[in-house]
Amino acid sequence: MRNNSTERRQEIYDKIKASSKQEYILSEMKRLGFWNEGELDFKAVNTFFNEERELSQKLQKLLKEKKVIEDPEAFLAKKHQERKLASKQSQKATKERREKERLEKAERWRVSKEKDIIYLGENYSHQLNEQISNTERLKSKNLPVLHTAEDLAKAMNISIGELRFLSFSRKNSKISHYKRFQMAKKSGGYRLISAPMPKLKKAQHWC
Template structure:
C-alpha cells in the first residue's frame, strides 16, 4: 500500500510539474529547458522586449494551455500528426516551390511571436523585403541609371537557416535558454518523410529542423539574422563605390564610372561574405548586367526610371484587349497562375505600384473584367486573431535609426507581379 501511495503521489507531483513547467521537448533539444535564469535584461530592454521568465508565463501571454504549448513545440522523431500542410507551386523560372503552410494553432502561435517579438526588432536600412513602408520599388530605386547592376540569389534561403541559428538569434535578443528553445521549435520544422504502415500514415523525421517556407515568422527571422550581412555589404559597397539592397534572398549591387575598374575584385569579396555568413550563392541566378543592356531589379527595369518590361507590358495589354473583345476568359492564361482573374488583378496592381500613370488605366480595365466575370478575391486568415500585445515599458534604443528600420508583419503588404496559386499567391503565405 505504501508503495502504491508513493507511486500515486509521484504521479500527482509530476502532473503538477507538467502544468507549470516544460522539462522535455524531444531528443537533442531539451538540454536547456531547465535554464530559466540566464536572460539578458539589458538586451531585452534595448530591443524593447519583455522578459519571459518561464513556459507558464509564456503560455499565459499567448493565452493557451501548457499542454498546447508543449504540443506545438515538441520535437518528434515519429508522429501521426503534422503541424504543416505541404504543397508545391510553380516557379516563374521553372520547377516548383515547396510551401510548408502551418496548421491554424501553430500559425496562431507563430503570429504571436511575430507581433510581440520579431516585429519590434530594428532592421538594417538595406533590407526591403517584408519591411513596413518598403517594397520592390524602394528596393530597385537605389540602382536607377547605374552602368552595371549585379543580381545575386541566395540558394534555399529559408531552409538553409537551421534550428541552432534561430535559437542563437533569440538568445542574442536577450531571452533565456528555455524560452529561446521553445520559440525556436515553434518557428522551425523538421524534414519529414510520410510513411504508411497498415493503412496508418506516420511522419518520420528525416533531417534537421529549419525555417519553413510558408510560416509567417520566417521572413522576419531571416531579416534579423541578415542584419550583420547587410551591414558588411553596406560597408563593402561604400568602400568600393557601389549601392546595395536586399529583398529577402535577392541581393543587388550597382555602380557606375571608376568603381567598375574593381568590379571583379568586388564580386570576389561579395562571394566571400556570402560564404562566411553561411549562405550559398545560387549559381544559376547570378547576373551581371552591363552598360547598354536592360537592367532589372526585383522585376523592375532600372535603366532610367522604375519601369515595367515593355514586352511584358505589351503582352498584358493584348490579353486585356482580347478578353474585352471576346467577352470570355476561356483558354487564356497569365504566367503560371491557375487563376487568370487573380493573376490579372495582381499584375495590374504591380504595374500601378511601379508606374501609376500607366497603371491607373490598366487597373480600371482590369476591374471591369473582374466585375464582368464576378471575381471575388477573399483571403481569410483563420489563424490570425487579434493578438493583444505584451505591455512593456517604453525604452530608447541605442541603435541609430538612420541605420536600422523596424520590421513589421509586412507579408500582406508586398506586391508581386503574378498570382501563382488559385487560393493564395506565394508571397502571401507568410501572412
C-alpha cells in the same frame, strides 16, 4: 412493582459501576448485618479482591505459556505464525508506502506538466530546466521579459499543453504543424511550400 424492580437493578448497577462488584457485596453484607462495625476493614478486603483478580489473570497467562513450552511443536507453530503475521504486516506496510510514493510522484508529475515543459523530444530537452532570462538584454530589444514556459504560455494566451504541442521536436513528433504543397515556378518546375497550420500561425503572431 415492575418499575420498582427496574429502578432497584439500576441503582445496584450504578453502585457497582461507581466502586466494584466486590466492594458493593461487602457493603451490602455490612448493611444486612453479616458483619458488625469495626470487625472488617472493607478497604483492605476490596484491595485483597483486586490483587486476587490480578494474580488470577497472571496465573492464566503463565499456564498458557507453560502449555506452549511443554508442547514444542505447538510452540514452534506459534512462533512460525507470529513471524508469518509480522512478515505479512511488513509486506503490507511496504506495499502501502510504495503505492503512496507512486501516487505522490504521479501527482508531482501532473502538477509539473500543468506548469512547465520538461520534455520536447530526445536531444531537445537538456536546457528546458534553465529558467534564467537575460532581463536587461530583453528590455534593450523591447521584448517581453519571460522566465518560464508558464510565463510564455500566459503571454501567448494558450495553455501549457498547447505550447508543448506546438514546440515538440519535429524529429520526435508524429504530427506536422505545416501544410506542404507545390507551386509552379515561372522559370519552370515546382517550389515546395510549407505553410503553418492555423494554431501555429496564430502562435507565431502572438507578440
